[in-house]
Amino acid sequence: MLLETINSPVDLKKLKPEQLPALADEVRRFLLETVSTTGGHLGSNLGTVELSIALHYCFNSPADKIIWDVGHQAYTHKILTGRREAFPTQRQYKGLSGFPKRCESEHDAFGVGHSSTSISAGLGMAAAASLAGTKNHAIAVIGDGSLTGGMAFEALNQAGHLKKNLIVILNDNEMSISKNVGAFSSFISRKMTGRYFRDLKKEMQGLLRNIPAIGTDILHFAKRAENSLKGFLTPGALFEALGFDYLGPLDGHDLSQLVEVFTNINGLDGPLLVHVMTTKGKGYKPAEDTPHKYHGVGAFDIATGKGAPKAAAKSYTDVFGETMVQLAEQDPKIVAITAAMPDGTCLNTFAERFPKRFFDVGIAEQHGMTFAAGLAADGFRPVTAIYSTFVQRAYDQVFHDICLQKLPVTIAMDRAGLVGDDGPTHHGVFDLSYLRHLPALTLMAP
Ligand SMILES: Cc1ncc(C[n+]2csc(CCOP(=O)(O)OP(=O)(O)O)c2C)c(N)n1
Incomplete structure (x- = not known):
């Protein structure tokens, strides 16, 4: 067993590169065996096994800072940084946290649980390294889902301008908890190497040839421009426009490729974005086939993939989802909004029944709240369903865009109170305190 010999990144570095795939298999098995007993975030962690191994193999944590966005995918990082034996206590009272936590390990560079903070924190650390005159790297690992959060863009914007030594690893599995959504997500997952690019090229050549007289000249020019055209249409163009050097897309499960690239970039300067493609649930068929069901799980049976049967009593969330459908049947003005959590908020039935609404x-x-305000300003009755802890993000939008303008938005907050195993980043304990004093807001709790 290789895994038993690894109690720190220093131990990991003693392995030969060709031993790493065997280690990845052992980690995956360990993750499955543990999470099937304790519950936790399964799919995202099965997807980042090789990425975590390669990062710790090629960089020097804790001097180099690895910042995990959300942090729900950092189990392999925890296992490789001295917490393997304690790992079965994760998400339990007095056990390990399910997320990176600064007080838990010097390798947890930044505490996390809410999404889209890693690039900002990483940039702060890159700026700190530059002020202190050290050569330490700051490496932010962010998923394509978390990249839909506005704060990630605020950070990219400043990073391109500051030009500090920040490495952003985009862990792209085309999934948030459910399928990732939005124009940006379709852009970054566009694969230009295959037929799509060839067809586009043919179409353009045909078009140009048909322009009388000058068509062939332009065609000649277009051929020369082909490389830049390809660059323009691939995801890299966007990040390069923001001042980043772009590398990728890489196969996030190919350890030799990851190790080669991470070794090469170790000495590079300036902001750099490495685009890594991973598969959520990698190596465990039920999780690969239905990744949204295996994002967060309770205890389950590995052979069948089945968990404990659902409690007979309905949860508040179930009742909310059903009620939304009933109300929307009566009132065509009702629309529903989620921030990437259609399953968690039970709005999925509503989504199937009223896809346009x-x-x-x-x-x-934040955007979801103001988007609702816009709908309300023009006569609709939006219901925005967000977990209590994540509404904290949108405090100013609730005040400035909804309350001050007295717009009829209903905010349905789920997971209020103590949430237990996800820990302090996820407790919904502050909502009454931070919402009660806002003008024109009626606050109700069942
Ligand atoms: C501000 C905020 N809103 C919602 C969530 C709930 N949440 C946790 S993980 C996740 C999806 C993250 O997707 P991605 O970054 O692509 O990571 P993946 O799980 O696909 O690896 C969501 C919506 C959160 N943690 N923080």
Whole structure:
């Protein structure tokens, strides 16, 4: 067993590169065995096994800072940084946290649980390294889902301008908890190497040839421009326009490719974005086939993939989802909004029944709130369903865009109170305190 010999990144570096795939298999098995007993975030972690191994193999944590966005995918990182034996206590009272936590390990560079913070924190650390005159790397690992959060763009914007040594790893599995949504997500997942690019090229050549007299000249010019055209149409163009060097897309499960690239970029300067494609649930068929069901799980049987049967009593969330459908049948003005959590908020039945009146805004609680205000300003009755802890993000939007203008938006907050195993980043304990004093807001709790 290789895994038993690894109690820190220093131990990991003693392995030969060709031993790493065997280690990845062991980690995956360990993850499955543990999470099937404790519950936790399964699919995202099965997807980041190789990425975590390669990062710790090629960089030097804790001097180099690895910042995991949301942090629900950092189990392999925890296992490789001295917490393997304690790992079965994760998400339990007095056990390990399910997310990186600064007080838990020097390798947890930044505490996390809410999404889209990693690039900002990483940029702060890159700026700190530059002020302190050290050569430490700051590496933000962010999923394509978390990249839909506005704060990630605020950070990219400043990073391109500051030009510090920040590495952003985009962990792209085309999934948020459900399928990732939005124009940006379709853009970054566009694969230009295959037929699509060839067809587009043919079509353009045909078009140009048909322009009388000058057509062939332009065609000649277009051929020369082909490389830049390809660059323009691939995801890299967007990040390069923001001042990043772009590398990828890489196969996030090919350890030799990851190790080669991470070794090469170790000495590079300036903001760099490495685009890594991974598969959510990698290596466990039920999770690969239905990744949204295996994002967060309770205990389950590995052989069948089945968990404990659902409690007979309905949850508040079930009742909310059913009531939304009933009300929307009576009132065509009712529309529903989620911030990337159609399953968690039970709005999925509403989405199927009224697809045009359902909006998934991505992990963008602030935008979701003001988007609702816009709908309300023009006569609709939006219901925005967001977990209590994530509404915190949109405090100013609730005040400035909804309350001050007295717009009829209903905010349905789920997971109020103590949520237990997800821990302090996810408790919904502050909502009454931070909402009670807002003008024109009626606050109700069942
Ligand atoms: C502000 C905020 N809103 C919602 C969530 C709930 N949430 C946790 S993980 C996740 C999806 C993240 O998708 P991605 O970053 O692509 O990671 P993946 O799980 O696909 O690896 C969501 C919506 C959150 N953690 N923070």
